[in-house]
Amino acid sequence: MSLTLFSCTGSKAPEQQQPSALDVIATRVSVRQFTGEKISAEQIDTLLRSAMAAPTAVNKQPWAFVVVDDQAVLDSLSQAVKSSRIENGASHAIVVCGDMSKALEGEAQGYWVEDTSAATENLLLAAHAMGLGALWVGVYPISERVAAVKHIINAPEHITPMCIITLGYPNEQPEIKDKYKPENIHHNAW
Numbered sequence: 001m002s003l004t005l006f007s008c009t010g011s012k013a014p015e016q017q018q019p020s021a022l023d024v025i026a027t028r029v030s031v032r033q034f035t036g037e038k039i040s041a042e043q044i045d046t047l048l049r050s051a052m053a054a055p056t057a058v059n060k061q062p063w064a065f066v067v068v069d070d071q072a073v074l075d076s077l078s079q080a081v082k083s084s085r086i087e088n089g090a091s092h093a094i095v096v097c098g099d100m101s102k103a104l105e106g107e108a109q110g111y112w113v114e115d116t117s118a119a120t121e122n123l124l125l126a127a128h129a130m131g132l133g134a135l136w137v138g139v140y141p142i143s144e145r146v147a148a149v150k151h152i153i154n155a156p157e158h159i160t161p162m163c164i165i166t167l168g169y170p171n172e173q174p175e176i177k178d179k180y181k182p183e184n185i186h187h188n189a190w
Helices: 021-027 041-051 071-080 106-129 143-152
Strands: 063-068 092-099 133-138 159-168
Touching: 021 106, 041 063, 041 092, 041 106, 063 071, 063 106, 071 092, 071 143, 092 106, 106 133, 106 159, 143 159
Parallel strands: none
Antiparallel strands: 063 092, 092 159, 133 159
């Protein structure tokens, strides 16, 4: 699969050749090495707007985002969740959280996981389209991670950290993986 219209190292193609949504989806990769260059406030705003454009059950939008650029907090997150790769030059981290005060009630409360996951994927795709690198690091449902991250970001009781998105300018170009497998597809029934 050769759909790369811009480099995963942060330099985009000329304006007239912006990647299509399908190209961005097909070429997004998890980046674990970053240059250390800071992302701008405008870029963070674009990422958060993209995240919040995600679909959500009954339009509840049960999400909250903690943008982390303070080095001491980044270091704490890196120590608490070793797989975050924050120490590899990440400029920022965004902790995507579920806000239980906005979640549906009863059995449908669990939709907050789907809603925050959709927001997270939007954020990852936007980062890639902007020439940034990002890594989705799971927090929920591992109780030890949830408690540690919740403590670090000083989250109130009704907030549950779902994941950490590590962000920065990529300092690597991971191989694009073709994950399409026809054997995983069924029509009309199993």
